[in-house]
Amino acid sequence: MNTLREKQKRFADEYIRCGNANEAARLADYKQPHVQGARLLANVSVKAYIDKQLAKMDAKRVMDATEAMQLLTSIARGEIEETIYIPTQDGVAEIKKKSDINQRKSALDSLLKRYPKNEDLDRQLTQARIDKIEQDIKTSEKGSASGVTIIVNNDLED
Numbered sequence: 001m002n003t004l005r006e007k008q009k010r011f012a013d014e015y016i017r018c019g020n021a022n023e024a025a026r027l028a029d030y031k032q033p034h035v036q037g038a039r040l041l042a043n044v045s046v047k048a049y050i051d052k053q054l055a056k057m058d059a060k061r062v063m064d065a066t067e068a069m070q071l072l073t074s075i076a077r078g079e080i081e082e083t084i085y086i087p088t089q090d091g092v093a094e095i096k097k098k099s100d101i102n103q104r105k106s107a108l109d110s111l112l113k114r115y116p117k118n119e120d121l122d123r124q125l126t127q128a129r130i131d132k133i134e135q136d137i138k139t140s141e142k143g144s145a146s147g148v149t150i151i152v153n154n155d156l157e158d
Contacts, residue, residue, distance in 0.1 A: 004049055011040050012049045016057075069114065075099050075107035 014024035021037030030036040074080045081096045
């Protein structure tokens with residue numbers, strides 16, 4: 001991409017600001033803004049510069065995943081304060097309030113959905129529960145028969 005001359009850059013910046021080629025050309029001090037505005041918009045380098053600047057602006061406007069995770073974390077930790085306005089006899093009272101437990105829990109749930117579960121830990125815990133139940137069964141079989149039947153379906157075994 002060719003570099004823009006200062007006047008072309010000024011035109012492009014004004015065009016981004018106002019959205020009107022004639023006005024942008026006039027503000028960039030072109031002598032025939034009604035002709036040169038359209039011609040500048042057809043210039044590949046000017047168009048590329050405008051597109052690049054607009055893409056940068058869009059990137060700043062849209063929250064990325066990291067920023068969303070940081071915001072959810074701040075809410076879950078109760079770090080963010082919310083401003084509440086309450087009408088009073090003297091006017092309006094402004095109160096700062098931290099996230100309540102339901103908001104924090106909701107943020108925490110949203111965060112945890114984005115992290116993969118530790119399947120090995122889940123398997124180990126399930127296996128430990130099965131082993132305990134099987135041990136309890138063996139212990140109860142050695143003792144008195146109480147007429148209780150326990151069925152263990154171990155889906156973890158291959």
